[in-house]
Structure formats: C-alpha cells, structure tokens
Amino acid sequence: MNFSSWPALLVVDVEGNGANPPDLVEVAVLPVRDGHPDTSTAGAWLTRPARPVTPFAARVHGLTNDVLQDQPGWQDIKDAVHERLGTAWIAAHHAHVDHRVLSAHLPQWRPAGVIDTLRLARAAYPGLPKYSLDALIEHLQPDLSGAPGQRHRATFDAYATARLLLTMAARYESWDQLVAAAVPPGLPGAPEPEQEPTLW
Template identity: 30%
Template structure:
C-alpha cells in the first residue's frame, strides 16, 4: 500500500512453483475483513474494516501495510444486541467513528496505481458484495479482484467437515484470537491460513503459478465484470 516495511512474517522457506512465479512475486496481497450490521430491507452496512498488505519476498512474507478503523453505520442500520454478542462492538463505540466515506476513503487512498493487488478473504463473496455496495467511497478498492481462502483450502485440504474459518484454524493449529470476530483479529488469522495454503500450494503441481491459483480461488470484482445492460430487453 505504499507504506514502509513493518517486518517479516513467519512462514518463509520452500520456494516452489507458485512462490517463484514472477506474477505472484509482483502482487501485493491484501487480506481484508469487515464486520457489519444486516438491517432488514437493506444490504449489510460496515461497522469495522481491517486490511493487511503482504508481499512475498526472498522466501518470506513481509507486511507492507496495515490499517483498521471502526465505521459509523447509517441510522437505519444500528448495532443490534446480536451484533454486539458476536463482535463485542457496541452502539456507543461506533457512534463517534468515521463515516463510511471517511473510513473507506482513507483505505482506498492507500491503493496506488503503480502496484498490482489481490484481496484475500475468507468467504470472499461477502467482502466483495459489501465493497461493491460501498464503491462510491472506495472506487480503487472496488476494482481489485479477490482470492477466496475457502476454495483454495478445498483444493488443498479435501475432506474437512466444513471450511469455516474456525475449522481451518483448528486444522492448521492456529491459535484462536481472544477477540475473534473483530476485523483486525480475523485478518491476522486469515493471513496465517493463507500462508499455510500458499506453502502447501508450492508442492501442488496444479498450482504452478498465480494464474492457476486465480482459476481455482479467484473472484472477479463486480466492477470488473462485463456490463450486462440490455440482456433482457424486449
């Protein structure tokens, strides 16, 4: 995201086909997670976002950017007791938070035109839809395609009872964070899952390069899809 390097993440080591691919090495992977409210009759509204930007350099993951922000939801989408029970976030905490335009605009400005990005998310359809619905506030972010850790994991670790984040954490012996279901904590453990999957992919002949990974786990941002206007015109 154009920031100074903050450190090298654990999980260096074997340089296989995927992590030796020039396209993979040229990509900044941004692990992203939202917490949201789901008001009746409206699409989900974000109340928190976290992003962790990563590059694979010299056999190890390096953090090149990190950010998190609470987001003030509109009046029609209050933080409900159910949301508080899941996330720990309260109406009082988000009342004075930045607006979606402020919070997502600040995140959007960290995506520079000179870099190649892919978003990484657990169940990426959820994040993709939320980003698309907020695209007026984050036009650059809304044009970044995604990688979904669920089909990535299904390809590499077949036979799990399900592919929920908690199941993947248990499979890879990744410790559950104390503040699970907060955006920053979920981004950190999703990144750990992604590291394990990339390491396994290095030994998978079907995942020899980034294009193969995208074919298995990629999701095109809706803003990048061909327009369908007039398809059903009579």
C-alpha cells in the same frame, strides 16, 4: 511457492451492523509481503453505521452502538479506505461477502483480483467436515501469536486469514495455480475459461 512472485496482495476483513444489506462498522486491510503478513503497514478503521448495530451482530463482534457512537461516519473515512485498497489483489475468507460489501460502499473500487480462502481450502483439503475460519484454524494450527485484537474483530480475522492463505499457498507451485484454485468464477482475477476450438 515463490512468494516474491506474488502481485500486491491485501487480506481484508469487514464487520457489519447486522442489517441486510449491511452498513460497515469495521474494516481491516493487511498487506502480505514476501510470504508474511505486514502488520506495520496494515490499516484498520472503525466507523459509526447509519443504522444501529443489531443485538446479534453486537454479540458476535462486540462492537455495540455505544462503542461506535463517537467513531467517524463512512463518508469521513471512505477515501482513506479506498486509497489503502488501491487496485491491489485482495484475499478474504468467503470473499464474495467482503467484495460485495466493499464494492457497495466504494462503487469506484476495482481490485485486480479476489482470492477466496474458503474456496482455496476446499480445493487444498477436500473432505474436511467444515471450512469456517474457526475450523481451518483448528485444522491447520497457524501461528496467531502476532494477531491483533480478538476473534470476530476485523484485524484478528484478517491476520488469521493471511496466515491460513500462506499455509495453503505452500501447496501450490505458482501464483497461477493458486489463482486457478482460489478465485471464484465471476469475481475479478478469475481465469478465463478455455475456448473450444472451432472450424472458423
């Protein structure tokens, strides 16, 4: 895989308050450049949700209402997040979720495409018992020594997802092959289905 041929790509991860639909409590945006996660230009934001964090969500990511009470509200950071995302491709694990939540919070945002590392893992490694982020970390053993924070925080999970993406991408010869395997139908960047030839 020639990583220099990739378009602008940002690995994203979001954490929510546990409500349905969720309010955001954390967003991480990690550029991938020339086959490496670029932590020097990454963006990360904590935000105080409009509705309280549920006890279950707080147990998962550790972001309690007390931790977030002095953080800015979404209206105060949304422009910065939108500017950071721009129109680049994004990648995420179980990307439907991140794309849906970010789109709900940023109605004007339109990524060029959406890579799903969960979909990619199923294509690259058929037959694994599980395809969760933890299961793939255990199976592929990516180098996470440079990961910021801890598991279930957006910065750590974005870094782990980036490392997994790069490991799996090495199994493909081109960006187009990667896209064909990794972009879910109906999301931006999905290849157009081939049209059946007709007589007319």
